[in-house]
Amino acid sequence: MTAAVEAHEVTRTYQLDGLAVPALRGVSLTVPAGDYAAIVGPSGSGKSTLMHLLGGLDRPTTGTLLLAGRDVAGLGPADLAALRNRTIGFVFQAFHLLPRTSAVDNVALPLVYAGLRAGERRRRASDVLDRVGLGHRLKHRPNQLSGGEQQRVAIARALVTSPSLLLADEPTGNLDSATGAEVLALLEELNRESGVAVVLVTHDHEVAARARRQIRMRDGRIVAGGDPS
Amino acid sequence: MRFAEAWRVALDALRANRLRTGLTMLGVVIGVAAVVVLVAIGTGAKQEVESQVQGLGSNLLLVVPGKVSFGNAPTISPMTMSDVNAVSRVVGGRDRLTASLSSGETVRVGTASQYVSLLGVLETTPTVFTRDLAQGGYLTRSDVDTARRVAVLGWGVAQRLFGDRDPVGLQMDVAGVRFRVVGVFAKLGQSLGVDRDDEVHIPLTAAQRLLGTSRVDALAIKAPDGSRIGELGDQVVAELTQRHPGIEFSAVTQDQILGVLGQILGVLTGVLAAIAGISLLVGGVGVSNIMLVSVRERTREIGLRKAVGARPRDITVQFLIEAVLLTTLGGVTGMGLGIGAALLVAALSPVPAAITWWSVTLAFGVSAAVGIVFGVVPAQRAGRLDPVIALRTE
Ligand SMILES: Nc1ncnc2c1ncn2[C@@H]1O[C@H](COP(=O)(O)OP(=O)(O)OP(=O)(O)O)[C@@H](O)[C@H]1O
Ligand SMILES: [Mg+2]
Numbered sequence: 070m071t072a073a074v075e076a077h078e079v080t081r082t083y084q085l086d087g088l089a090v091p092a093l094r095g096v097s098l099t100v101p102a103g104d105y106a107a108i109v110g111p112s113g114s115g116k117s118t119l120m121h122l123l124g125g126l127d128r129p130t131t132g133t134l135l136l137a138g139r140d141v142a143g144l145g146p147a148d149l150a151a152l153r154n155r156t157i158g159f160v161f162q163a164f165h166l167l168p169r170t171s172a173v174d175n176v177a178l179p180l181v182y183a184g185l186r187a188g189e190r191r192r193r194a195s196d197v198l199d200r201v202g203l204g205h206r207l208k209h210r211p212n213q214l215s216g217g218e219q220q221r222v223a224i225a226r227a228l229v230t231s232p233s234l235l236l237a238d239e240p241t242g243n244l245d246s247a248t249g250a251e252v253l254a255l256l257e258e259l260n261r262e263s264g265v266a267v268v269l270v271t272h273d274h275e276v277a278a279r280a281r282r283q284i285r286m287r288d289g290r291i292v293a294g295g296d297p298s
Numbered sequence: 299m300r301f302a303e304a305w306r307v308a309l310d311a312l313r314a315n316r317l318r319t320g321l322t323m324l325g326v327v328i329g330v331a332a333v334v335v336l337v338a339i340g341t342g343a344k345q346e347v348e349s350q351v352q353g354l355g356s357n358l359l360l361v362v363p364g365k366v367s368f369g370n371a372p373t374i375s376p377m378t379m380s381d382v383n384a385v386s387r388v389v390g391g392r393d394r395l396t397a398s399l400s401s402g403e404t405v406r407v408g409t410a411s412q413y414v415s416l417l418g419v420l421e422t423t424p425t426v427f428t429r430d431l432a433q434g435g436y437l438t439r440s441d442v443d444t445a446r447r448v449a450v451l452g453w454g455v456a457q458r459l460f461g462d463r464d465p466v467g468l469q470m471d472v473a474g475v476r477f478r479v480v481g482v483f484a485k486l487g488q489s490l491g492v493d494r495d496d497e498v499h500i501p502l503t504a505a506q507r508l509l510g511t512s513r514v515d516a517l518a519i520k521a522p523d524g525s526r527i528g529e530l531g532d533q534v535v536a537e538l539t540q541r542h543p544g545i546e547f548s549a550v551t552q553d554q555i556l557g558v559l560g561q562i563l564g565v566l567t568g569v570l571a572a573i574a575g576i577s578l579l580v581g582g583v584g585v586s587n588i589m590l591v592s593v594r595e596r597t598r599e600i601g602l603r604k605a606v607g608a609r610p611r612d613i614t615v616q617f618l619i620e621a622v623l624l625t626t627l628g629g630v631t632g633m634g635l636g637i638g639a640a641l642l643v644a645a646l647s648p649v650p651a652a653i654t655w656w657s658v659t660l661a662f663g664v665s666a667a668v669g670i671v672f673g674v675v676p677a678q679r680a681g682r683l684d685p686v687i688a689l690r691t692e
Contacts, residue, residue: 146610
């Protein structure tokens with residue numbers, strides 16, 4: 070079975086006013102299907118940068134990156150978008166739900182770009198909302214939902230295309246600890262039951278401790294928990 | 299992304315910011331309305347002039363001394379009654395032509411008076427020009443030969459001077475001389491703000507005596523068939539030039555008059571449309587500006603859409619549709635307003651207005667095109683946004 074993501078000696082250097090800022094200095098990482106990994110590390114160590122690469126939102130400066138077995142270097146922006154749509158789900162710290170849009174329509178958004186008809190989109194979106202425990206909140210708008218509920222809507226959106234990899238960058242960062250725990254429990258349950266690989270970034274060691282493996286980063290490198298080599 | 303979905307998203311975005319949408323649309327609304335109204339007025343004026351020139355009769359040839367061109371002062375005519383007789387031999391009979399001597403005079407009946415355009419003419423005028431009578435008869439050959447003081451009145455003159463009375467057989471005063479009314483023309487109405495019912499026709503000879511001249515201002519000839527009209531004009535001009543060496547004469551046909559007037563009005567309509575077009579352009583710049591603001595405001599939304607699988611094209615199309623929707627909605631509103639305003643102008647003022655399908659279609663097409671042209675830069679900018687940066691934007 071192909072790994073969800075494979076990164077080989079990946080670097081990412083930002084250009085800032087003509088100055089090269091190396092955010093990743095050579096990272097190799099394989100996320101097998103169904104994996105559950107937590108990335109930890111100090112602020113500025115490159116965790117978010119790595120997540121963007123793993124999710125195909127960004128491209129490495131050097132190195133090879135395979136998403137669902139395909140080398141991103143050979144993919145155009147449209148192909149990459151299609152690949153994100155089918156194989157990857159994102160959960161953001163800031164939820165990033167569309168305002169003025171109901172929960173069910175927010176969840177259905179990725180299906181719009183998958184080319185599904187409205188009826189089918191609604192049906193699948195309500196199914197997934199049901200699964201994250203929000204079957205009774207379909208018509209609510211983001212501003213009518215609590216923070217925890219909003220993040221669960223975002224998780225439902227990430228899952229609606231049945232991706233093989235779910236990337237969550239500090240998913241509990243904007244939530245109180247009790248609500249955060251519920252969200253994490255949900256992610257664990259989804260990983261266990263549907264086999265979606267989960268990679269999450271967290272500053273919370275307890276959270277990290279519950280993952281199958283911990284990846285420790287510092288200064289743009291993985292210092293512990295990388296690929297067994 | 300499905301097209302219908304893009305429309306729905308665009309409509310939602312416009313609805314979310316009604317005031318701004320309305321204000322942005324206003325520029326396009328005004329531009330399109332202006333195009334429709336101004337073109338309607340230009341076209342209306344042209345149609346009216348054409349129908350008037352054509353309403354005069356067919357196969358007409360007008361002969362005047364001097365050169366016919368705009369900006370030339372009219373020449374004092376050297377023509378007299380003997381020229382009229384000579385030309386009537388050239389064109390094959392007196393029935394084929396009429397002559398005129400015109401002047402502005404005051405006519406009076408009791409205390410009622412009116413300033414009219416007085417025309418001394420031949421009895422053949424109604425056969426050369428199309429002109430119907432409402433009451434009585436027209437001038438006769440013997441009226442002209444004996445310089446009888448009889449008159450045929452325009453509808454408006456008869457109304458003003460005689461009110462409800464039948465004027466036929468009654469007396470009136472023309473520049474201080476008594477004339478007897480023999481007929482009244484059928485009503486023509488107003489056009490381009492000019493009253494066409496204020497004419498008074500009297501025998502050419504009587505007019506010459508009244509004005510103390512032997513002059514004839516112009517000749518009008520009805521050609522037997524349209525194909526020989528130019529040839530006939532040349533013959534008439536040759537005859538007149540021979541009789542008055544060194545003086546130029548011109549013969550113009552209806553088509554030539556129509557051509558010149560049509561050109562002038564066409565240019566006028568073009569200028570009006572161009573002015574209106576500029577306002578449409580300004581409206582387009584407003585659309586472009588608002589779309590750029592919209593893209594900036596919705597950077598995070600764009601980033602999110604890209605993260606969940608929107609291709610650059612999907613985003614570009616979405617914003618382009620939004621821009622086109624904005625301008626076409628404005629275009630439709632402007633069309634409605636423009637048509638309404640044109641109808642109002644035509645109904646309430648002497649300015650004619652004719653709504654033409656091409657100006658309406660053009661205005662609508664241009665407004666949609668304005669949306670594309672002015673929406674494409676913001677839309678492409680949106681499509682190219684880096685999702686990572688877009689998502690980070692607060
Ligand atoms: N667009 C950019 N341009 C220039 N430098 C950038 C850009 N994005 C990130 N960086 C730099 O890259 C480095 C890694 O940033 P990244 O966001 O990956 O850190 P992080 O580990 O997620 O930190 P945090 O825990 O605070 O979220 C930082 O030094 C950051 O300043
Ligand atoms: Mg980060």
